[in-house]
Amino acid sequence: MSGLLEAKGLVKRFGGLSAVDDVSFSTGEREILGVIGPNGAGKSTLFNLITGTIPITAGTVHFDGKDITGLKPEQVANLGIVRTFQAATVFTEKTVQENIRIGYQFNQLGRPTSLFNRRRVKEFRRKAESLVTEVLDFVQLTSYRDRAAGELSYGRQKVLGVAMALAAGPRQLLMDEPAAGLNAVETERMGQLIKLIRDVKGIDVVLVEHDMAMVTSVCDRILVIDRGRLIAEGSPEEIQQNPDVIEAYLGVDLELD
Amino acid sequence: MTMRSVLLALGFVAIVVWPFLVDNTFYTHIGVSVWMFTILALSMNLMLRMGQLSLAHGAIMGLGAYTAALLMLRLDVPFLPAFICSGLVGALVAAITGPVMLRVKGVYFVLLTFAFGEIIVLMFIDWVSLFGGHNGIFGVPRAELFGFVLRDRSYSYLFALGLAALAYLILRWIYSTETGAVIDALHDDEDLARSLGVNALGYRIGIFIVSGFMAGIAGGFYASYFTFVTPESFTFWTAVDALVMNILGGIALPLGAVIGAVMLVPLPELLRDSQEYQILFYGLILIFFLKFLPDGVVGVIKSLSTDSSRSLGKRFMKILAWRQVK
Ligand SMILES: Nc1ncnc2c1ncn2[C@@H]1O[C@H](COP(=O)(O)OP(=O)(O)OP(=O)(O)O)[C@@H](O)[C@H]1O
Ligand SMILES: [Mg+2]
Numbered sequence: 039m040s041g042l043l044e045a046k047g048l049v050k051r052f053g054g055l056s057a058v059d060d061v062s063f064s065t066g067e068r069e070i071l072g073v074i075g076p077n078g079a080g081k082s083t084l085f086n087l088i089t090g091t092i093p094i095t096a097g098t099v100h101f102d103g104k105d106i107t108g109l110k111p112e113q114v115a116n117l118g119i120v121r122t123f124q125a126a127t128v129f130t131e132k133t134v135q136e137n138i139r140i141g142y143q144f145n146q147l148g149r150p151t152s153l154f155n156r157r158r159v160k161e162f163r164r165k166a167e168s169l170v171t172e173v174l175d176f177v178q179l180t181s182y183r184d185r186a187a188g189e190l191s192y193g194r195q196k197v198l199g200v201a202m203a204l205a206a207g208p209r210q211l212l213m214d215e216p217a218a219g220l221n222a223v224e225t226e227r228m229g230q231l232i233k234l235i236r237d238v239k240g241i242d243v244v245l246v247e248h249d250m251a252m253v254t255s256v257c258d259r260i261l262v263i264d265r266g267r268l269i270a271e272g273s274p275e276e277i278q279q280n281p282d283v284i285e286a287y288l289g290v291d292l293e294l295d
Numbered sequence: 296m297t298m299r300s301v302l303l304a305l306g307f308v309a310i311v312v313w314p315f316l317v318d319n320t321f322y323t324h325i326g327v328s329v330w331m332f333t334i335l336a337l338s339m340n341l342m343l344r345m346g347q348l349s350l351a352h353g354a355i356m357g358l359g360a361y362t363a364a365l366l367m368l369r370l371d372v373p374f375l376p377a378f379i380c381s382g383l384v385g386a387l388v389a390a391i392t393g394p395v396m397l398r399v400k401g402v403y404f405v406l407l408t409f410a411f412g413e414i415i416v417l418m419f420i421d422w423v424s425l426f427g428g429h430n431g432i433f434g435v436p437r438a439e440l441f442g443f444v445l446r447d448r449s450y451s452y453l454f455a456l457g458l459a460a461l462a463y464l465i466l467r468w469i470y471s472t473e474t475g476a477v478i479d480a481l482h483d484d485e486d487l488a489r490s491l492g493v494n495a496l497g498y499r500i501g502i503f504i505v506s507g508f509m510a511g512i513a514g515g516f517y518a519s520y521f522t523f524v525t526p527e528s529f530t531f532w533t534a535v536d537a538l539v540m541n542i543l544g545g546i547a548l549p550l551g552a553v554i555g556a557v558m559l560v561p562l563p564e565l566l567r568d569s570q571e572y573q574i575l576f577y578g579l580i581l582i583f584f585l586k587f588l589p590d591g592v593v594g595v596i597k598s599l600s601t602d603s604s605r606s607l608g609k610r611f612m613k614i615l616a617w618r619q620v621k
């Protein structure tokens with residue numbers, strides 16, 4: 039039942055500020071784990087620590103039993119942890135299908151030396167086409183196949199960001215506010231997509247989100263972070279009734295944040 | 296055959312037979328310089344495409360030039376191996392300095408490469424016993440290919456043209472392969488690229504090595520064509536020239552570097568009598584292009600041939616953004 043990712047005593051200090059302060063958690067197999075908390079709580083920083091985007095002050099990260107503390111982002115990605123970003127991040131000048139192909143390529147041919155492995159390059163090229171088609175279909179962007187990514191609506195760009203991450207073949211997906219900036223309908227669809235990613239693709243997901251309705255409907259378990267500290271953990275129902283959580287969110291409009 | 300392909304074919308033939316067409320050593324010499332600097336401009340294009348403006352490329356070209364000169368003069372190495380070594384030295388310098396220099400970006404990389412390039416030039420000047428100081432090295436043998444010495448300028452022209460064409464095709468090929476997608480991604484959003492699994496530093500080093508090889512080759516050609524090598528030909532101004540060629544032509548396509556060289560290289564030769572105005576002229580052209588044609592000539596051609604041209608000049612403006620931001 040236990041999942042792949044395990045963080046122990048993670049700490050990140052920016053000068054005097056403890057953005058992440060002694061956070062420990064582990065994921066479950068086939069679990070969608072939610073991470074919530076007010077603005078500036080340290081959620082994105084937590085992802086940055088796991089993926090090696092910024093150096094860790096203290097603590098360790100293990101993935102599939104392997105110590106990955108201090109690895110570089112691309113090494114973490116090559117092991118199977120792929121993240122999406124809070125803002126829509128796609129290569130705007132490339133087409134939708136090129137973006138997805140890039141996601142696959144960057145995972146398969148991430149090291150420059152892999153280009154000298156002709157067999158590997160050939161295999162990549164042979165498989166790329168069908169993978170792109172399959173991912174496009176999965177995220178329902180097939181009709182936008184040849185459009186420049188920059189021309190898509192913000193909501194579709196965020197879906198494309200998820201599609202690129204999927205093309206990279208993750209075992210563990212870290213999604214940073216996939217619904218931020220989306221309207222109600224798009225948020226609903228994003229929630230469905232995240233469930234499908236777990237149910238159909240069998241990928242574990244850690245989901246940072248502000249939208250409480252989405253978090254409670256999608257997540258199996260939720261962590262609450264406030265000012266860098268883990269203050270609560272439990273099922274969506276437990277979290278909604280937890281006095282500490284209500285306290286931390288006092289005066290904060292969860293729905294509209 | 297369409298009108299367009301007829302014109303292209305005519306242009307191609309004109310370029311090849313240029314020296315025999317003009318039958319004038321001065322114009323032939325300008326042609327040789329154009330294709331020699333095209334190689335350097337193309338090597339700079341690789342750097343610019345991945346978002347790193349190097350001011351060391353003049354010095355790397357210089358290292359190539361001194362390598363070829365010293366190997367042929369001091370060690371009696373034949374032209375072809377010496378020439379190839381000039382490229383290898385350029386690649387080697389990139390391979391050694393890349394892992395350090397490519398860790399920084401924007402204005403810091405520009406300054407670092409500037410400092411590195413000037414140190415190399417100081418080395419040419421101060422290490423008199425090896426590099427000959429300000430006087431440089433004279434009497435470098437002419438290029439010799441398979442027993443045939445390129446004594447005639449027209450043949451040097453064809454050699455330079457061949458090298459430039461080869462460099463151009465290599466760049467076209469690189470940009471069309473998976474590496475091209477990485478280069479663009481490194482420029483557009485490195486964090487995203489890395490989060491998907493790209494070893495950004497590794498690719499940057501690889502591209503710098505290819506670029507360094509090409510700059511070294513340009514230098515190797517220089518040594519044998521002019522038959523002398525002096526340090527002041529390889530200061531950061533040479534890198535700036537290569538940069539300006541890319542701006543004028545447009546960095547979105549390798550063709551831009553070629554067009555830029557064709558536009559810029561003849562200028563100092565033609566304006567020889569009015570040197571003081573040369574820099575002013577440079578400045579005015581540069582301001583005009585940056586302000587009105589940020590995508591260079593290639594951008595103009597593109598916007599004429601397609602209705603929805605996405606601004607590739609943004610790419611360049613981003614490189615220069617440090618001037619406003621930092
Ligand atoms: N690179 C950095 N340097 C200094 N301080 C930082 C840096 N990154 C984040 N912080 C600070 O760390 C704290 C946590 O930021 P973080 O972005 O992780 O919050 P968050 O929970 O993702 O917030 P949001 O919901 O707004 O996305 C904030 O106070 C932020 O200002
Ligand atoms: Mg955040």
